[in-house]
Amino acid sequence: MTLTAARGRARQARKSRQARQATGWRPPATAYGLGLAAAGVAAAWTVHRLFPAVPLLTAAVVLGIVAAHLPGARGLVRGVCRAGLSFAGKRLMRLGIVLLGLKLSLDDVLGLGWATVAMVLGVVAATFCGTWWLGRRMGLPGDQPLLIATGYSICGASAIGAVSEVSDSDERDVATSVALVTLCGTLAIAVLPLLQHPLGLDDAAFGRWVGASVHDVGQVVATAQTAGPAALGDAVLVKLVRVALLAPLVAALATAVRVRARGARATGTEADGSEAEGTRATEPRAEGARAVGARAVGARAEGATRRRPPLVPLFVLGFLAMTALRSTGILATAALDAAATAQELLLAAALFGLGSAVHLPSLSRTGARVAALGLCAWVVIAGASYGGVLLTT
Numbered sequence: 001m002t003l004t005a006a007r008g009r010a011r012q013a014r015k016s017r018q019a020r021q022a023t024g025w026r027p028p029a030t031a032y033g034l035g036l037a038a039a040g041v042a043a044a045w046t047v048h049r050l051f052p053a054v055p056l057l058t059a060a061v062v063l064g065i066v067a068a069h070l071p072g073a074r075g076l077v078r079g080v081c082r083a084g085l086s087f088a089g090k091r092l093m094r095l096g097i098v099l100l101g102l103k104l105s106l107d108d109v110l111g112l113g114w115a116t117v118a119m120v121l122g123v124v125a126a127t128f129c130g131t132w133w134l135g136r137r138m139g140l141p142g143d144q145p146l147l148i149a150t151g152y153s154i155c156g157a158s159a160i161g162a163v164s165e166v167s168d169s170d171e172r173d174v175a176t177s178v179a180l181v182t183l184c185g186t187l188a189i190a191v192l193p194l195l196q197h198p199l200g201l202d203d204a205a206f207g208r209w210v211g212a213s214v215h216d217v218g219q220v221v222a223t224a225q226t227a228g229p230a231a232l233g234d235a236v237l238v239k240l241v242r243v244a245l246l247a248p249l250v251a252a253l254a255t256a257v258r259v260r261a262r263g264a265r266a267t268g269t270e271a272d273g274s275e276a277e278g279t280r281a282t283e284p285r286a287e288g289a290r291a292v293g294a295r296a297v298g299a300r301a302e303g304a305t306r307r308r309p310p311l312v313p314l315f316v317l318g319f320l321a322m323t324a325l326r327s328t329g330i331l332a333t334a335a336l337d338a339a340a341t342a343q344e345l346l347l348a349a350a351l352f353g354l355g356s357a358v359h360l361p362s363l364s365r366t367g368a369r370v371a372a373l374g375l376c377a378w379v380v381i382a383g384a385s386y387g388g389v390l391l392t393t
Contacts, residue, residue: 033084033353036076037092040064040352041345053189055218057157060348061182064355077356086171089353092346093161094315097246099343100158101322102336103217104240105329112237116208119388120241123212126384128153128249131377138369143169144177145373146253151181152377155243156215157351162246162315166254175357180374182351185219188378193226205389207231211238212385218344244323247316 044059064085067073077085109117128149135145147169151160157178164174192214196206210224210231217239224235325331 030084030087032076033081033086034088034349035084036067036081037085037088037349037352040067040356041348044348044352053222055186055189055216055222056344056348057216057218057351058182058186060351061157061178061355064352065179065358065360067352068356068358069360081356085353085356087353088349089161089171089174089357090165090350092353093158093350094165094318096343096346096350097158097162097315098318098322099339099346100155100217100243101319102326102331102339102343104244104323105327106323107327108237109241109244112241113392115392116238117241119392120212120238121245123381123384123388124153124242124245127377127381130380131373134376135373138373140369140373142173143167144173144370147173147177148180148370148373148377150249151177151215152184152381153242154246154249155217155239156181156185156219157354158216158243158347159246159249161350161354162250163253165315166250166257168257171354171357172359175354175359176370178351178354179358180370181215184374184378185215188214189219189222192223192382196227199386201389203227203231204234205393207234208238208392209385209389211235212242212388213382214239217243247320250316 040060040063044056044063047059047063048054048056068077131149131152132145135148138145140148143164146167147160147163150163151157153159160174160177160181163169188210192210199209201209206227207224207230211220211234214220214223214235217236220235220239221232224232326336
C-alpha cells in the first residue's frame with residue numbers, strides 16, 4: 001500500500017507540474033538562442049579587448065563555430081537554442097546592415113574622386129563575376145558560389161547575410177560562406193602588411209589597396225592601421241564605397257529572383273494547360289494522375305511566386321535612408337558613435353548565430369573546393385585592387 005500510494009502521489013505531482021507548464025508563462029522560442037548569442041558576443045568582446053588585433057566580428061564567428069562543436073554546448077546549439085540563433089543570423093543581421101549605412105556619407109564618396117570610385121566599381125565587378133563563375137565551374141553546391149562572390153567583392157559576412165535574404169539560401173550554405181570569407185579576411189590582417197614595401201606602396205596607396213581588397217570593415221581597420229593614420233583613413237573611405245554597392249547588388253538579385261519566379265509560374269500554367277488538353281482523350285485513371293501532376297507544378301510555381309522578395313528589401317531601403325541621414329550632417333558625433341557600437345554588437349550576434357550553423361564534417365566534403373575557390377578569389381581581388389591603385393595613384 002505504501003508503494004502504491006507513493007506512485008500515486010508521484011503521478012499527481014507530475015500531472016500538476018504539466019498543468020502548471022501548460023497554463024503558466026513560457027519564454028519565447030527564440031529566447032534561449034538569443035541569450036546564447038548575447039553570451040557569445042560578450043565572449044567575443046572580451047577576446048577583442050585582450051587581443052585588439054582580433055576584430056570583434058571575427059571572434060564572434062569563430063566562437064560560434066566552436067560552440068557548435070563543443071560536447072557540452074553542441075546539444076543546446078542544435079536543439080533548444082537553434083530558433084534563437086537562426087533569428088539572430090537573419091533579423092539582427094538586417095538591423096546591423098541598416099545601421100551600417102550611418103558610416104557612409106555622400107561627401108565621403110565625392111572626396112575620393114571619380115577615378116578611385118571607378119576603380120572600386122571595376123574591382124567589385126571583376127571579383128564578383130570571376131568568383132561566381134569559378135565557383136559554378138568547380139561544382140560548389142547550392143548558393144555557395146553566389147554568396148562567396150558577394151562576400152569577397154562587397155563587405156564580407158554582412159553582404160552574405162543581405163544576399164541570402166533575397167536568394168532564400170540554405171543556412172548551411174550561408175554559414176560555410178561566412179566561415180570562408182572570415183578566415184581569408186583574418187589572414188589578410190597578417191599577410192597584407194608584409195607586402196606593402198615589396199609592392200612599392202606608400203601609406204596612402206596601401207590604405208586604398210586594403211580598402212579595395214579586404215572583406216569586412218573591422219578587418220580593413222585592423223590591416224590598415226599598421227601603416228598609420230593616412231593609410232587607415234583612405235582604407236575606410238574606399239571600403240565604404242564598396243559597402244555602398246551592397247544596395248544595388250541586392251536590388252539586382254531581388255529582380256532576378258522575381259523574374260525567375262514569374263518564369264516558374266508561367267511554366268506551371270503552361271503545364272496545367274497541356275495536361276488538361278491531353279486528358280480529354282485518355283482513360284479516367286490516367287486523367288486523374290496527370291491532373292494531380294499539373295496541380296503540383298502549378299502549386300510549386302505559386303509557392304515560388306509567394307516567396308519572391310520585394311524589388312528592394314526593406315533593410316536595404318533602411319541602409320540608404322541611414323546614408324542619406326548621415327549625409328545631412330545633423331547627427332551629433334555621440335549619436336554616430338552609439339549607432340556604430342550598436343551596429344557592431346548586432347552584427348557580432350548575427351555572426352555568432354551563423355557560425356553556430358557551421359557543421360565541420362559536412363564542410364569537409366566540399367572543403368578542398370571551397371578552400372581553392374577562396375584562394376583564387378583572394379588572388380583575383382588582391383591583384384585587381386593592386387592594379388587599380390597603381391592606375392589611380
